[in-house]
Amino acid sequence: MVARKFQIVGAGADRKIQTTARGYEVLRDPGLNKGTAFTKAERQALQIDGLLPPVVTEDLAPQLERAYAAYHEAPTDLDKHIYLWRLHDNNVTLFYALLQEHLLEILPVVYDPVVGEAIEHYSEVFTRPRGIYLSINEPETVEQKLANFGAGPGDIDLLVASDAEAILGIGDWGTNGVDIAIGKLAVYTAAAGISPYRVVPVILDVGTDNEKLLNDPLYLGYRHGRTRGKAYDDFIDAYVTAARKLFPKALLHWEDFGSTNARRIINRYRGTIPTFNDDEQGTGAIVVAALLNAVRRSGTPWAEQRVVVYGAGTAGAGIADQIRDHIASQGLSKEEATRRIWLVDEPGLLTDDLKDGLLDYQLPYARPHAEVADLKRTRVETDPNAETRWPELAALREKLTNGIIDLATTVDAIKPTILIGTSTKPGSFTEEIVRNLASHVERPIIFPLSNPTALHEATPAHLIEWTDGKVLVATGAPFDDVEYKGVTYKIAQANNAALYPGVGLGVITARAKIVTDEILFAAAKAVAGQATDDTLGASLLPSNADLRTTSSAVAVEIVRTAINQGIAEAKIDDPVEAVRETQWWPVYLPVEAV
Numbered sequence: 001m002v003a004r005k006f007q008i009v010g011a012g013a014d015r016k017i018q019t020t021a022r023g024y025e026v027l028r029d030p031g032l033n034k035g036t037a038f039t040k041a042e043r044q045a046l047q048i049d050g051l052l053p054p055v056v057t058e059d060l061a062p063q064l065e066r067a068y069a070a071y072h073e074a075p076t077d078l079d080k081h082i083y084l085w086r087l088h089d090n091n092v093t094l095f096y097a098l099l100q101e102h103l104l105e106i107l108p109v110v111y112d113p114v115v116g117e118a119i120e121h122y123s124e125v126f127t128r129p130r131g132i133y134l135s136i137n138e139p140e141t142v143e144q145k146l147a148n149f150g151a152g153p154g155d156i157d158l159l160v161a162s163d164a165e166a167i168l169g170i171g172d173w174g175t176n177g178v179d180i181a182i183g184k185l186a187v188y189t190a191a192a193g194i195s196p197y198r199v200v201p202v203i204l205d206v207g208t209d210n211e212k213l214l215n216d217p218l219y220l221g222y223r224h225g226r227t228r229g230k231a232y233d234d235f236i237d238a239y240v241t242a243a244r245k246l247f248p249k250a251l252l253h254w255e256d257f258g259s260t261n262a263r264r265i266i267n268r269y270r271g272t273i274p275t276f277n278d279d280e281q282g283t284g285a286i287v288v289a290a291l292l293n294a295v296r297r298s299g300t301p302w303a304e305q306r307v308v309v310y311g312a313g314t315a316g317a318g319i320a321d322q323i324r325d326h327i328a329s330q331g332l333s334k335e336e337a338t339r340r341i342w343l344v345d346e347p348g349l350l351t352d353d354l355k356d357g358l359l360d361y362q363l364p365y366a367r368p369h370a371e372v373a374d375l376k377r378t379r380v381e382t383d384p385n386a387e388t389r390w391p392e393l394a395a396l397r398e399k400l401t402n403g404i405i406d407l408a409t410t411v412d413a414i415k416p417t418i419l420i421g422t423s424t425k426p427g428s429f430t431e432e433i434v435r436n437l438a439s440h441v442e443r444p445i446i447f448p449l450s451n452p453t454a455l456h457e458a459t460p461a462h463l464i465e466w467t468d469g470k471v472l473v474a475t476g477a478p479f480d481d482v483e484y485k486g487v488t489y490k491i492a493q494a495n496n497a498a499l500y501p502g503v504g505l506g507v508i509t510a511r512a513k514i515v516t517d518e519i520l521f522a523a524a525k526a527v528a529g530q531a532t533d534d535t536l537g538a539s540l541l542p543s544n545a546d547l548r549t550t551s552s553a554v555a556v557e558i559v560r561t562a563i564n565q566g567i568a569e570a571k572i573d574d575p576v577e578a579v580r581e582t583q584w585w586p587v588y589l590p591v592e593a594v
């Protein structure tokens, strides 16, 4: 039973909407509303004749023009973001049609980076609830709250959940983090055509350690510190159990969890249900996609690449794992492949003498202490009371009084061919570090990935200048083209948004039972295959303007992979047709009164 008063029926060109709603109920339902585009016959049948201005507009075009003008009237990016969601509350089709028509321009306003601002100002901009708010204070109500969404077992394809501990690189935002789930889902629809009526955004409110929120009288979440340990795991389990019971076919997507929880959660469920951690797995795969093209252009084989990852949290370690797996597929053992990767985090280069303070998934990369014993140690001022990403790090800080092997020293010693930033520390790829790196490598590959824009480890313009145009660059947020010595450099956006929508579409179409490493690699290859121009300055990845094409290509490859692996539950003869049939696009359908 769907609480909605309409359903989409038929296939292909025969799709239409049937509804039992009448009168203002029709106009006030954003999934039904077409505004001036209702035909005279529809107006009569739906009893809305006279409730609209008399002119009937044949299609979306005049409405798009009005909406785009109003969008530009909004003075700031945050105002534009709010305008767009108000438009969504009025007319879902028009919202997505506008987004689709101006994808490059509007995506950063709906999604990253402006979504970060919206999350910081959530209590002020909150208008209408869009997601499900689950609380660790009431774990016994999880199922009822999910049921209150009003959807039946076959009605939901996808849930995106966040506990908001590590929103982008801006930290802990408690209940405000519901907007990242909403933003990610908007991208699923805009980029891949996942139906906006078959998805659920979920915030898992486990409290917040953000003092600003705890002291803000307008804060809308539970006002206590983050709960951890068994109660946390039980709450996550209550969510998964209820979601599986109510929506047994749905893919469960995890977003922006902290580094101590993200990996444990995905490892717990990934072997048995369709589930996916975007920051670990989606980011790993989009980086591999960009690297497939960058490594080819660099001319240095994978097995000879030396990789430094700066910021070894959920994203950094996820990237490291997928690079390791790909290097291993080139004929090296897993152990040898692991040795091609150096992780640097707040305690500097991760070495095995620090092992008591490292997270389990960082441990395989810890370098033997003897190997780096001669390297210079740099004293760092660390505030013992500063917020730590993981509890053991506090103990490590005391141990590091002799200083750390910092990024500059690591780069100088290792002479990496690939440098990746997922540290949330802006400007940490300094001119000195980058010039040093570039002096040893013909085509240095440097990916500053920390979002939002202001947190990038370096800007593409600087990287291009400091490497005299030799860098192969990709960033997390969108950046403008850079002109340098007569060449236009298109900047690849290695954001998981170029990958996860297609993964979701493919998994949903195939009804894949689980999301395997093979599925992730198929996605990476499919994205890379959309950007094969190797001329100087060409982007390493397809443009976000082509997200729909990219996502469809990814989905088709995933369907094929799922079938080959024997994990597709759907019966599919033609993967291309099956993907197309799953997609929803923002066009007005005929509305029939039933």
Ligand SMILES: NC(=O)c1ccc[n+]([C@@H]2O[C@H](COP(=O)([O-])OP(=O)(O)OC[C@H]3O[C@@H](n4cnc5c(N)ncnc54)[C@H](O)[C@@H]3O)[C@@H](O)[C@H]2O)c1
Residues within 6 Å of the ligand: 166, 167, 168, 169, 170, 256, 258, 259, 278, 279, 283, 286, 310, 311, 312, 313, 314, 315, 316, 344, 345, 346, 347, 389, 421, 422, 423, 424, 425, 449, 450, 451, 452, 455, 475, 476, 477, 494, 495, 496, 497
């Ligand atoms: N481009 C993308 O698609 C993409 C995807 C995921 C994450 N990200 C970005 O990557 C960043 C990290 O995200 P995450 O989910 O991995 O967060 P996380 O909290 O799991 O990891 C951040 C890591 O950086 C480390 N760090 C903090 N200060 C440091 C310092 N001074 N030097 C070195 N390391 C330091 C932390 O200790 C932690 O291990 C964020 O800015 C996020 O927006 C980008």
Ligand SMILES: O=C(O)C[C@H](O)C(=O)O
Residues within 6 Å of the ligand: 112, 167, 168, 169, 256, 278, 279, 450, 451, 476, 495, 496, 497
């Ligand atoms: O949300 C993004 O823009 C990418 C990524 O998931 C992140 O956390 O930064």
Ligand SMILES: [Mn+2]
Residues within 6 Å of the ligand: 168, 255, 256, 278, 279
């Ligand atoms: Mn994220």
